[in-house]
Amino acid sequence: MGAGPACGDGRTPHALSEMTTGAWASRGEVRLLEQAVQRVVSEWIAAEGWQDVSEIVVERPADHSHGDYATPVCLQLAKSARRAPRVLAEELRGRLLADAEISELVETVDVAGPGFVNLTMSAPALSGAVRAMLAAGEDVGRGVRERPLHVLLEYVSVNPNGPLHVGHARYAAYGNTLSRIMAFSGHKVSTEFYINDYGRQMEMFGRSVAARYAQALGLDLPVPEDGYQGEYVKSIAAAVITEIGDSMLEELRIGGLEDADSTAIGFFRVRGYELVLEQMGADLESFGVGFDRWFSETPLHAEGRVQETIDKLLASGDAYARDDAVWLRTTPFGDDKDRVLIRSNERPTYFAADIAYHLDKLERGFDHLINIWGADHHGYVPRMKAAVEILSHDPEMLEIIIGQMVNLLEEGELRQMSTRRGEMVTLAELVDAVGVDAARFFLVMRSHDQTLDLDLALARRQSAENPVYYVQYAHARIAGILRNLPAEQAAWLSDEGGLVPAAAEGLFELTYERELIKSLAWFPQLVIEAADRRAPHRVVGYAQELAGLFHVFYKNCRVIGVEPVVSRSRVGLCLASQRVLARCLDLLGVSAPESM
RNA sequence: GCGCCUGUAGCUCAGUCGGAUAGAGCGUUGGUCUACGAAACCAAAGGUCACAGGUUCGAAUCCUGUCAGGCGCGCCA
Numbered sequence: 001m002g003a004g005p006a007c008g009d010g011r012t013p014h015a016l017s018e019m020t021t022g023a024w025a026s027r028g029e030v031r032l033l034e035q036a037v038q039r040v041v042s043e044w045i046a047a048e049g050w051q052d053v054s055e056i057v058v059e060r061p062a063d064h065s066h067g068d069y070a071t072p073v074c075l076q077l078a079k080s081a082r083r084a085p086r087v088l089a090e091e092l093r094g095r096l097l098a099d100a101e102i103s104e105l106v107e108t109v110d111v112a113g114p115g116f117v118n119l120t121m122s123a124p125a126l127s128g129a130v131r132a133m134l135a136a137g138e139d140v141g142r143g144v145r146e147r148p149l150h151v152l153l154e155y156v157s158v159n160p161n162g163p164l165h166v167g168h169a170r171y172a173a174y175g176n177t178l179s180r181i182m183a184f185s186g187h188k189v190s191t192e193f194y195i196n197d198y199g200r201q202m203e204m205f206g207r208s209v210a211a212r213y214a215q216a217l218g219l220d221l222p223v224p225e226d227g228y229q230g231e232y233v234k235s236i237a238a239a240v241i242t243e244i245g246d247s248m249l250e251e252l253r254i255g256g257l258e259d260a261d262s263t264a265i266g267f268f269r270v271r272g273y274e275l276v277l278e279q280m281g282a283d284l285e286s287f288g289v290g291f292d293r294w295f296s297e298t299p300l301h302a303e304g305r306v307q308e309t310i311d312k313l314l315a316s317g318d319a320y321a322r323d324d325a326v327w328l329r330t331t332p333f334g335d336d337k338d339r340v341l342i343r344s345n346e347r348p349t350y351f352a353a354d355i356a357y358h359l360d361k362l363e364r365g366f367d368h369l370i371n372i373w374g375a376d377h378h379g380y381v382p383r384m385k386a387a388v389e390i391l392s393h394d395p396e397m398l399e400i401i402i403g404q405m406v407n408l409l410e411e412g413e414l415r416q417m418s419t420r421r422g423e424m425v426t427l428a429e430l431v432d433a434v435g436v437d438a439a440r441f442f443l444v445m446r447s448h449d450q451t452l453d454l455d456l457a458l459a460r461r462q463s464a465e466n467p468v469y470y471v472q473y474a475h476a477r478i479a480g481i482l483r484n485l486p487a488e489q490a491a492w493l494s495d496e497g498g499l500v501p502a503a504a505e506g507l508f509e510l511t512y513e514r515e516l517i518k519s520l521a522w523f524p525q526l527v528i529e530a531a532d533r534r535a536p537h538r539v540v541g542y543a544q545e546l547a548g549l550f551h552v553f554y555k556n557c558r559v560i561g562v563e564p565v566v567s568r569s570r571v572g573l574c575l576a577s578q579r580v581l582a583r584c585l586d587l588l589g590v591s592a593p594e595s596m
Numbered sequence: 597g598c599g600c601c602u603g604u605a606g607c608u609c610a611g612u613c614g615g616a617u618a619g620a621g622c623g624u625u626g627g628u629c630u631a632c633g634a635a636a637c638c639a640a641a642g643g644u645c646a647c648a649g650g651u652u653c654g655a656a657u658c659c660u661g662u663c664a665g666g667c668g669c670g671c672c673a
Contacts, residue, residue: 059612062619072615075653085653113616114653159673201673325671336599336669343671350673378600379668404601405667412607446609449601451666453608458622464635467621473635480633522612529612541610544620555637596635 033069033105033121034058040099041073044092051080060522064511067110067118068518074115085115092117121518126508127500127569129521133576134496140579141523143531145186152361153179155372156284156291157194160273161205163232164280165417165424166454167374167406169287172427173443173589174403175372176289177536180587185531190366191291194357197273198297199350203260204228206269212237213268214252221257229421236272243271283428287436288589300356306348309356310341318390328355333386333395351380355387362392369398370534375451378402401534403448409455425456434459434466437590441468444536444588467544471581472593474547478578479594481559485571489560492568499572504565508573512553516573519549523580527587536588543584550577 038056045052053076061070074088081088089111096102096109096117105125110118121129133140155175156168164172175191183189196202208227212234215221223229251264259265277294284290300306310326313319319328324344328351331338341352361369369388373380381400388398408415408425417424430439433456442459445467446452459466482493492499501507508514523542530538559570582592 055613057615059615061616062611063616066616070616072654075615078653116616196673199673323671327671340671345671347671349671354673375601375667377668377673380673381600402600402667407666450609451602455608458608465622469635470621473633477633477636484632486632526612533613537610538612541612541620544610548620551636552638554632558632560632595633 033102033119033125036099036101036105037069037071037096037119040095040102041071041092044095045077048081050077053077060518061118064515066112066116067108067120068514069121070116070118072116074117078115086111089115089117121514123507123509124503126514126517127502127504129517130500130508130569130572130576131497131502133520133579134499134572137496138579138583140576141527141583142184143186143524143528148187149367150188150190150365151182151368151370152190152192152364152366153182153370153372154192154194154361156289157196157371158280159196159201159205160277160280161201161228162230162276163424164283164427166408166427166430167417169427169430169439170406170443170452171372171374171403172284172287172289173440174448174536177440177444177539177588178372178531178534180589181527181536181539182531184583184587185527187531190293192293192295193291195277195294195296196350197277198301198353202269202273203265205272206260206265207257208233209236209240209268209272210248210252210257210265213240214249216241217246217249219249219253221252224257226420230423233272236275239275240268240271283426283431287427287431288440295357295360297353297357300353300360301348305360306353306356309359310348310352313341313355313390316390328383328387328390330383330386330390333382333389335382335386339383351383351387354384355391358384358388358398359391362388362397370401371398372401372403375402375404401448404451406443406452406454409453409458411457412455430456434463437472438463438466438468440589441466441471441540445540447535447537468590469596471543471547471585472590472596474550475578475581475585475592476594476596477554478550478574478581481554481574482571482578483594486560489567489571492571493575496572496575498568499575500569501565504569506563506566507569510557512549512556513570513573516546516549516553516577519546520576520580523583539584539587543581543588546577546581546584550581 037058041056042052053073056071056073058069058071061067074085074092077088078085093109093111096106096119105122105128107120107122108118112118136142153175156164156172158164158168179189179191204224204227208223208229211221211223211227216234216237223233248264248267251262255262255264257265281294310319313328314321314326317329319326319341321327325340326342327338328341329338339351340349341355342348358369371384381402385395385398385400389395392398408417415423415425434442438459442454443452482490485493508517519542523546526538526542530536530542553573557570558567559574560567562570585592
């Protein structure tokens with residue numbers, strides 16, 4: 001796969017959706033029942049000569065009375081086999097029970113409903129799963145890819161002309177969490193912030209800083225009509241004054257703000273954006289978001305690389321001149337119209353620089369490029385994908401993830417944000433209000449293509465009831481339990497391998513234990529799904545489910561003061577639960593407290 | 597007008613690429629700490645999955661149309 005014609009459904013790039021398994025599973029410590037069932041079914045289909053089904057579904061039924069695993073495959077096969085689903089299900093049941101591998105892992109195999117085959121795990125399968133998790137240690141759930149990809153993930157990427165607001169915070173949290181998940185799932189991920197430090201918006205920003213600088217020194221230069229009115233610009237101007245005093249004032253008095261190429265305006269633009277960028281880096285860092293590289297747009301222009309890229313496109317015939325401008329031929333690749341690279345005033349467009357940037361990415365040899373953009377840029381997607389396809393000849397090389405917006409509410413009232421008017425709630429303010437953990441958890445809790453309502457007043461007031469604490473509490477609770485184990489029991493922890501026997505009387509026979517183990521055993525697959533579907537919010541949902549199952553288990557199952565074998569195995573279950581919870585929180589960039 | 601995203605409980609949202617009786621949190625009501633952490637647990641109430649057709653053994657999920665909301669449709673970035 002990978003080299004053939006595009007066959008993706010547009011939601012998952014086919015290059016990334018190859019079959020994979022968690023490390024501890026693929027090492028053979030646990031033979032996943034699911035895979036064994038799939039094997040038996042496909043052998044059966046081949047033997048009978050039936051038409052293959054697209055995927056042999058083996059799922060965890062929502063209803064526990066339907067067993068631990070279930071497959072509806074007989075319903076799908078009925079037509080091709082020309083036999084009643086329940087008859088097929090009975091035959092499959094026999095085949096499953098006759099299989100050496102499955103019979104060991106399975107307690108019961110039942111035919112139910114219109115033709116489902118339901119399986120329940122055997123005690124050895126349950127204890128084997130826990131033993132394998134403990135053996136994997138901190139790496140439990142880490143994925144191994146048959147073909148790991150080196151992915152470049154670009155996100156946040158804004159004009160450095162103002163503080164990051166909560167909309168940016170969402171993309172920062174999403175992108176950072178995604179990078180952690182993809183890396184943990186077995187890919188190699190590099191992250192990058194593209195600094196849009198060039199162009200008209202930045203010139204306007206430079207003028208705005210200059211105006212505030214002049215004003216602070218008693219020269220009445222008004223901030224331009226389309227300039228940046230926010231208070232933070234005054235702070236920047238003040239910072240500049242402490243650095244250079246009034247040494248730029250005279251030049252502003254003479255030259256004013258009009259000439260963008262003047263040394264004064266240029267100075268304020270550059271110094272202003274450096275200060276903003278510094279703050280951005282600090283804010284992101286304290287938010288748990290770091291980048292492998294910060295890539296500045298300006299050198300692409302200064303070093304002539306934008307022009308080189310355009311020349312290359314002209315030479316290949318993908319670009320052409322018309323109406324005093326230069327255009328890129330993007331329509332053959334699904335765009336509505338061709339796009340301008342060089343304006344009739346001879347200045348290159350933002351798009352032209354972005355192409356040069358993406359050419360740079362391609363030349364660095366990544367297998368796959370991912371950009372995360374806000375919904376307000378989605379109209380830009382077809383031209384960018386067209387450009388990368390022209391450069392790479394691979395329509396799937398670039399994947400653009402569109403994140404929907406954040407609606408900021410205050411007591412249910414919508415608050416509009418505008419960087420230019422300086423009306424916004426910043427990332428830093430959000431973190432001050434609710435803390436990093438709650439902010440990150442909340443921002444990735446929902447699917448990225450759902451607009452997110454964030455009520456600041458509510459978030460502030462309910463901070464003690466935030467769902468993040470539910471998960472953190474489960475982790476802290478386990479830590480507390482293990483910390484307070486009596487000496488004899490505490491000694492068990494030094495021999496994790498000996499905690500859970502392969503089989504014993506009373507071992508994991510309660511529903512609470514079984515449900516918890518099943519959920520834990522699902523984790524490696526959850527990681528793969530969250531990574532391949534670019535869906536960090538699944539990790540949140542999973543962590544909540546797991547925490548809930550642990551709380552119920554703990555409420556109903558004594559860990560200490562029961563049969564030694566049962567007691568030891570439950571300590572093992574606590575330990576495995578704690579590790580998986582800690583890993584989930586780590587993937588989300590949320591702390592896993594030992595106590596709270 | 598065209599394109600993208602969305603429409604599921606009072607509110608905010610999940611829903612394992614088409615599976616069995618649609619779930620969670622918050623909110624509401626009522627229970628549970630003289631054995632390991634009550635930031636927890638248990639129970640109750642609450643649904644025309646926007647609407648109408650279609651595809652099939654089976655649809656919240658896929659297709660078509662309608663309605664509603666958000667975003668976009670520059671030689672701005």
